[in-house]
Amino acid sequence: MNPAQTMRVTAPAAAAHGGLRTVLRTTAPIAPATSVIDVAQRILDPQHEGLLSLPVVDEGRPVGTISRYELMRVFLMPYGRELYGRRPITSLMNASPLVLDWATPLDLAARAIATHIRSPITDDFVLVDGAGAYVGTGVVLDVLRAVEARLAERGGELERAYARLKSSQLQLVQSEKMASLGQMVAGLVHEINTPLGYVRNNVEMTRDALGDTVRLVASQQAVVDALLGGGEVGESGFEVHLAEIEMLRARVDTAALEDLRELLDDTLHGVGQIGDLVLNLKDFSRLDQAGFQKADVNKLVDGALKIAQHLLRKSGVAVVREAGDVPEIECAPAQINQVLLNLVGNAIQAIDHDRGRILVRTQWLDGRALILVEDNGKGIAAENLQRIFDPFFTTKPVGQGTGLGLAISHQIVGQHGGTIRVASKPGVGTRFLVVLPAAPTEKSA
Numbered sequence: 001m002n003p004a005q006t007m008r009v010t011a012p013a014a015a016a017h018g019g020l021r022t023v024l025r026t027t028a029p030i031a032p033a034t035s036v037i038d039v040a041q042r043i044l045d046p047q048h049e050g051l052l053s054l055p056v057v058d059e060g061r062p063v064g065t066i067s068r069y070e071l072m073r074v075f076l077m078p079y080g081r082e083l084y085g086r087r088p089i090t091s092l093m094n095a096s097p098l099v100l101d102w103a104t105p106l107d108l109a110a111r112a113i114a115t116h117i118r119s120p121i122t123d124d125f126v127l128v129d130g131a132g133a134y135v136g137t138g139v140v141l142d143v144l145r146a147v148e149a150r151l152a153e154r155g156g157e158l159e160r161a162y163a164r165l166k167s168s169q170l171q172l173v174q175s176e177k178m179a180s181l182g183q184m185v186a187g188l189v190h191e192i193n194t195p196l197g198y199v200r201n202n203v204e205m206t207r208d209a210l211g212d213t214v215r216l217v218a219s220q221q222a223v224v225d226a227l228l229g230g231g232e233v234g235e236s237g238f239e240v241h242l243a244e245i246e247m248l249r250a251r252v253d254t255a256a257l258e259d260l261r262e263l264l265d266d267t268l269h270g271v272g273q274i275g276d277l278v279l280n281l282k283d284f285s286r287l288d289q290a291g292f293q294k295a296d297v298n299k300l301v302d303g304a305l306k307i308a309q310h311l312l313r314k315s316g317v318a319v320v321r322e323a324g325d326v327p328e329i330e331c332a333p334a335q336i337n338q339v340l341l342n343l344v345g346n347a348i349q350a351i352d353h354d355r356g357r358i359l360v361r362t363q364w365l366d367g368r369a370l371i372l373v374e375d376n377g378k379g380i381a382a383e384n385l386q387r388i389f390d391p392f393f394t395t396k397p398v399g400q401g402t403g404l405g406l407a408i409s410h411q412i413v414g415q416h417g418g419t420i421r422v423a424s425k426p427g428v429g430t431r432f433l434v435v436l437p438a439a440p441t442e443k444s445a
């Protein structure tokens, strides 16, 4: 018969091993001239159990297949055996069987089988080598099992890859947290060092100024005592004291004494600043362990601004704070702090001119807390607007941004049952709006 009628799927050269070879059954082929009765005899042989059909091969090339189904149909006909039994098998065979290169990859073979085979499945397929010579037969069920096994294996691989990805992402988030913590600590050290420096200076100046003053007071006291009590100080002692008083009076800087009050006021202010920072830090660390609790949104915003103060000052960006009347909400304060720091940090980094201004407004609307962070920085290009919440999306130079800030913020706000939205105009500025419900919704908590 005409081999050109058979369907051939050739395999890519790369799949030299594996592929359909793994399901190959070396079935002895049938010559085209074999009689129908002989073929029926052969197919009943126990070694062909599990095969739906036998291959018909002419001079090493497959020309068709003959199925049990077809033979049964003929033999069940009245006089079928007598009518067809002696004819060559070519008169009954399927002359266009599915012929596949034995190097065909399993997935490609499965696709070819799916498009070629009809229901009910009556035939197996024929396997040939790269030159088209017959090598054996394949059973559809074997392919199915092989594909299934492969899928299971891939599923396992996928699961392992997913686990690896998750743990590396976690590590990244962790290191991002550590990095921002490091930055914060560095900023706070600077913030504490400045007031600490002048507090120390003021205290030293006060000590020097007071040293001579204390001695002057002591000498004056001695003279006064002598004058009043006429006691132990003799004429010459009296003069010694007067001389000493004279000397000390010259040394004591009365102007410095006058300044002392101002100096101490400054010192108090510095100590207050340090105390403030420490208090904020304490809040920050304590809140970190606390999870969900009632918190004052305005306090959180002010705390975050305080912690970002050194960044703001360094970049010369002014903050306009509009605090609305907002009742306490149920939230994870440390996490909201992180969101706020991310937004303020981004806003500062987006400003590349010296008219920098960030508006931070809080508001209570329809039972929800609104936090608006708006900057007049360079804005976000329209094509990036969709991507800024994606993990690892950043437009900042390598080493400066991880691209996790907004991804983490988005996740945190989501866990609170809230939303975070952005509007931006390149060259004009960017506005982020965080909306938090009074308490996390059931699903998110």
Ligand SMILES: Nc1ncnc2c1ncn2[C@@H]1O[C@H](COP(=O)(O)OP(=O)(O)OP(=O)(O)O)[C@@H](O)[C@H]1O
Pocket: 176, 342, 346, 347, 350, 375, 377, 378, 379, 380, 388, 389, 393, 394, 395, 396, 400, 401, 402, 403, 404, 405, 406, 407, 430
């Ligand atoms: N206020 C803003 N103005 C302009 N662009 C912004 C602003 N906020 C975010 N973006 C853009 O969104 C990107 C992603 O922000 P995100 O905070 O997720 O990461 P990042 O700031 O680049 O890095 P990281 O926060 O890890 O330091 C930024 O790289 C920036 O291009």
Ligand SMILES: [Mg+2]
Pocket: 342, 345, 346, 401, 405, 406
């Ligand atoms: Mg950021």
